[in-house]
Amino acid sequence: MGAIYRREVGAFFTSSIAYIFLAVFWMFTGYFFYMSCLYPGTTDMSNMFQSMFLICVFLIPILTMRLFSEEKKQKTEQGLLTAPVSLGEIVFGKYFAALTLYTIALLMPFVYALILSTFGLVEWGMLFANFLALFLLGAAFIAVGTLVSALTENQIAAAVVSFVSLMALYMIDVIQEYVTVEWVSTLLGYLSFRRKYFAITCGLFNVSTIVFYISVAILVNYLTIRVFERRRWS
């Protein structure tokens, strides 16, 4: 897994994807930081974290679109699948590489928090809960993007489909409002990504939310492994 992870992190930086992703991510955090903290003069960063949800929906597909689609297109997939490594190592190697880049992106808001702390009192407990929520949200989203990337050999198709999928997850609450069948509505309520995330940004920390995001990430990565397994047997 280490070899795949290292190569993938390297590939993020040799292609321009890492720079584009980080630049755009930091541009948005900077903007929201200014609008929700500096301008109103508060040390409460929750508004910024709330806004980042939608930005992740847009940006994470860029991070994950290349992961498997490019392997398939360049025929390097054959080298990976005939190497003495398990499918799990391949999928998680790539997944953690994307997650690493995402974590680097999250360091910037942390710098903002440090800046704020020199001027006023920062509610660190709440801030870390926010960080954890955004990190786990990204972890789940990256898993979805990785799965979509494994299904196509076209990067653009992967990006678009990932975006639509993440958008659908974002919209679960909206859909729920229009569903009249009660059990479907309840089920959608359980699956809502946004409600759980926003609860944490409002200061309601809930362990079940953490478990939910981690479960989604693991489950979707497992599905990615199954995609490869199935392709081999077809």
Add this chain to the structure above:
Amino acid sequence: MIEVRNLTKHYGDKHAVNDISFTVEDGEILGFLGPNGAGKSTTMNMLTGYISSTSGQALINGVDILEDPIKAKSYIGYLPELPPLYLDMTVKGYLNYIYDLKKCKLPRKAHLKEVMALTKVDDVAERIIKNLSKGYKQRVGLAQALIGNPPVLILDEPTVGLDPKQILEIRTLIKKLGKNHTVILSSHILSEIQAVCDRIIIINHGHVAAHDTTDNLSKNVSTDHRIIARIEGPRDEIIKAMRNIEGIKYCRADMEREPGVYEYELEAAPDTDIRRAIFDICAEHHWYLLAARSAELTLEDVFLKITMGEGITLPDPDAEKGGAD
């Protein structure tokens, strides 16, 4: 060692590979020969665990590729039809990555240096793979297969895209590697297979069309028992005399090449050498033997015959081959 038993692959109704069985011993080079689309690559992909087989078994050093894929794959160095190269990496960076990917235990620096020297890519070690020529890319692909010094090498058309000098070098290298590795090599170029391999399997439409040692296949299609001789002398008398040679099956005169000189086609039973008898008869009657050659069929002919059914009429060799399958 590679053991393949009744390996079959269906894609829907299409039988890509049908019931192929063979064994390759240690230190042996097996050649897969067949036209494009015959099932060579599909078979290799099944052997390397890239795709599964519909039925049948492939054992690499006694390990079933589907039951313990990781262990089986660790015995294999595989060069696919298109080398799996990451174009954005340097040659050295890429080989280092492969070294890690294969969880190689050999001393890193020395091993990489050895492999790069063997495949002659050391002079482009620092270059980005994207910018290399096809020949170099192919050699990096071969280097990738050699990393970790796996006991089994599976090479899918390893000399494609190389210039004649490089082809020769790679063939020599494969022959050298064949001494202490188990090698399967595919190609649609006969002379290549003939030059490198100990044994040949000819595949057509997913079936094994012929399976024999290179020597036997060559013997079947040669040589000493079919002679074409150019003799100066009275035609009918010559034919009459030749027909008295022991073991001869037929003798007929072809066209007149020079005034009074005919070309005679002589065929004896297989394994009967009639060259000396011909000489003796000519000497006895003072006929001048101006030229003689064995009516050798190249592997090309055999190949065409086998892959195209009865396209070319050939005498004997084919009856024996049928028995060798």
